[in-house]
Amino acid sequence: MDDLLQEFIAETRETLEALSGEIVLWEASPADRARLDAIFRFVHTVKGSCSFLDLPRLGRLAHAAEDVLAAVRDGRRVPDTGLVSAVLAIVDRIGELTEAIAGGLPLDGMADDLLIAALAEDARPATAAGTSDTAAAQARVAASSVRLGVDLLDRMMIGMSEMVLARNELARRLREHELDPRVEGALERLSLTVGEMRDTVTRTRMQRISALFAALPRMVRDTATSLGKIVTLDIEGADVELDREMIELLRDPLVHIIRNAVDHGIESPVERRAAGKVESGHLLVVARQTGNQIVLEIGDDGRGIDVDRLVEKARLAGLHSERRLGSMSDGERLDLIFEPGLSSRDAVTSISGRGVGMDVVRANIERIGGRVALRNRPGRGLTIELQVPLTLSIIPTILVAVGEQRFALPRQSIEEIVALRGHAVRVDALGDAMVATVRGRRLPMVELDTLLGIPDAQITAIAIVATRDGHYALGIGEVLDTEELVVKPVAPAVMASGLYAGQTLPDNGRPLLLLDGAGVAAAAGLRFMPAAQAAATHADAQIAGITALLFDDLDGMRRAVPLAAVDRVETVSCGAVRRTGGRLHLSLEETVIPVVAVGELPMTGRVAVVRLTDGCSEYGYLVEEAQEIVALPAEIAPASGRPGIAGVAMIGGEQVELIDVHALFAGELAPPAARPLCLLQCDGSGWMETFLRPVLEAAGYRCATRLGEGEVAGVTLTLADEAAPAATGAPILQLSRQPGARGIYRYDRAALIAAVAATMEARA
């Protein structure tokens, strides 16, 4: 509200100054319609602002004057000298009151009534003299701010950019010759000043983001009311500053997202109650600055995005092939919300869903060099994160060279740059396409020199570029530098090539083109095919088209592991595998890596080890024998309750368990010692087998109703009133049928699992 008041004061002062001439002229010729209109507009504006800012005294004055002036305009009253003086007295008074507000000074309100009374038709000329005396006593508070047109600021900014470029050119030209130290000193001082000036000028374009947030509470309230919902709004970080142009460009996307959140995200009070939430929905808008980025988060606690429905709608709309939809990762499925013509909601309401969707939001944000990210919590809400640069014109870039040519890449879109020399990257040709594998992540690759037809270029590094549709590897010559550049639009003919986002003149005086990451991908014909994407989400076993290594495990089972995770297979001496530090390790020539063995290790001889890597760390998986490399089918049945197994696939008519390499690297895969046997003492009712067994297996135990040859149970479970179990040497855990009876109540899952674990541990 303070900002608005300041603005009102500044505006009133300014108009009053401009109006003073008009007032004098109107006094001279009261019939002058143009002057009358100018004054009428002024009091009208003041009246409007006053009701908004809750300034009743000013409002009353302005209102009275407006009434009279309206009467004059309609010809109901004649602007005689008395009326003119009375109106002018009120205008003066408005000025005094404004100054008083600005200075926080009290001002006697007695005179107001006199002034208003003087406006009456039969009033005698007002004794305005009395009031102007008090006015004179009020010290005018020096104005601490001036109002400037935005285009003036823009011109200043453009001029500033030109100055930076001119400075660069000057520096360059001077460096061509032997430099006089005095000239160098002067140049340095100039550089410093120009740099500071640029920061200052950039700041003049800054505005608090509260300008964007001010309208939100009302909008949320109105939208929610019209939908019969209750929504509370919290705003954080309203004092973050960013480019005023940026604020304008953010306005529409923000409004759209918030309307969406209220309309689609937050449920009706009834639904919320049914879902066990409080009736009123909550919306949180947070702005914060990180480096030269502004992050805007809009989070609701509504129903989130129903990804399955979204996929179904995409299927119905025919936006993607069945195969493509089936092979999408979770992130890609969620990103379907950005597809044109897809809304997560079926009903179109007047609030949103008017054909403007998240695709437009994303396009708008990306146009200003920003990014949109989603954090979906199904049933619990959705958070949309907008990341935008502080200003439009100065963009942090990475300068790269390809052959003789240099380009700038927006730093924003580059995830990382990897040298090709290292072991972390390999580049392969798949048909006529290139694929780069970076630490197990397979990315479509575009060689910049080939794409742009640049001769004699050597690709030595790849930049991983993030675009709206996916990531790809861009082969580049070398990385030269990072630089903040004043970027300007390219000519339409150049723009039409679709590859460039702008041009700039860096210090060396050679024009530089800013590459558009998404444009390069489009020009290279990347369509982000499923196969490439499957590999991108490496080790995600549920995706079709990936290959796996088939092997016989130590426990005799046939299993498979995604090939992308396999570094190599080798045989090692069994003696090299040792239980150290609480788990199995394999000592290799130089290092020691953790290994997993699912079955009994042979004591002597040699054992095959599949060495797995995620690019950073390494794991060994001991196997009986590696068999062959197979393509995994599209359909993989999920495995439940089997830690370490991602699913079961049909390979060659045989069921094959697929190793969950993710769990393995996360350290979740239970070593064999933690998967001991539970002997179930059955009573014929089948309770043990049908009820208890899945619970125990889900907890990572094996279960048996009778011990096989040579098997040793870790614990024997029995129901309380059963006959004493046969002696197996294993501790007995008794389960009671009723709560409170001796033993563990059989439906107290937590206690049961804990007791089994404790017994196992005690035994170990």
Next chain:
Amino acid sequence: MTELFLIVSIAGRWVALPATEVKSAVDISGIVAVPRAPAAVRGLAALRSRVVTVIDTAVSLGGPPTEPVTRAVIAEVQGHHYALLIDALDDVFALERQPLSPGLGMEGQWTACATGIVEREGEPLLVLDLSCLVPSGLAQAA
């Protein structure tokens, strides 16, 4: 009524450019290529702290590329600055613009760019519209 015309040589022919459309004539060097841009876009060049798009006028007019690249005239078309390559520069003359002679059988882009005729010392010269020489984004996209 006479207008000022700058007489230059483009694609081996002397033509007249309305002097009001030309900002300056400059020596041009250090052109940075713009890969995958239309053939008429020779590249980018720096001109007094400003980046200009260099247009090979000979290519615009359907001919072979201009060689060697030495001089250019600077013009602003729709807010963008262009350097239009020329072979040689004569001078500025005050001349009277005449309509195109009927029945002139010109080829390709010459037809589109020619807006009239001026006569310099008895020699007729085509008046070219500079903005026509600049390839537009739309034409390429189509």
